[in-house]
Amino acid sequence: MSAEPAVSFRFAVPPDAHTIRAIEFEAGLRFVGVGMAGIADAPPMALELVERKIDAREIIVALDEDGRCAGFVMFEPQPTRIYVQELDVLTSHAGRRIGAALLDEVARLARSRQLMQLVLSTYREVPWNAPYYRRLGFRELAVDELDAALLARRDAHIARGLDESKRVFMLRELA
16 A cells, blocks of 8 residues: 655745636536536636735645645635635545645644634535535534624625525634
8 A cells, every 4th residue: 555645735925826726727627517617617716816815825735746736725814713715626636635634734824823713615515515524524504603704705605696505604613
């Protein structure tokens, strides 16, 4: 039995911006297979947004054994938690627990800042969305558990055309 190839992590740097956008776009293509072509057809995040998040040190990248970006997690520190905005791994690197390890990196960062929760919003039925996060220790939040910031995020999703009836907010405690 061979060991998993080594993966390392670091904050994204400006030269990573185009690669991050390409990884996001490639990850979106998977949604065609679950009847969500609208996501696959969406353009990647704006370059300016990615650059701003890099400057703020709010993107962590996973580097494969050859030093190439294999995935990333983009997040937003909030007063009591970290909100996970995006988590994508190249399909060529799927099944190697890179996504789980990226979330562990964010959890480590959260704990270092005395933030004891990770929160995200995702699709309820897509296999690599809510079911995946459930396996990683996240639980669904009921609507009455959503605070003003999460309700505002839900409203922003609706304004962008996302079907919130198919989505769920999830929480992972970091105690």
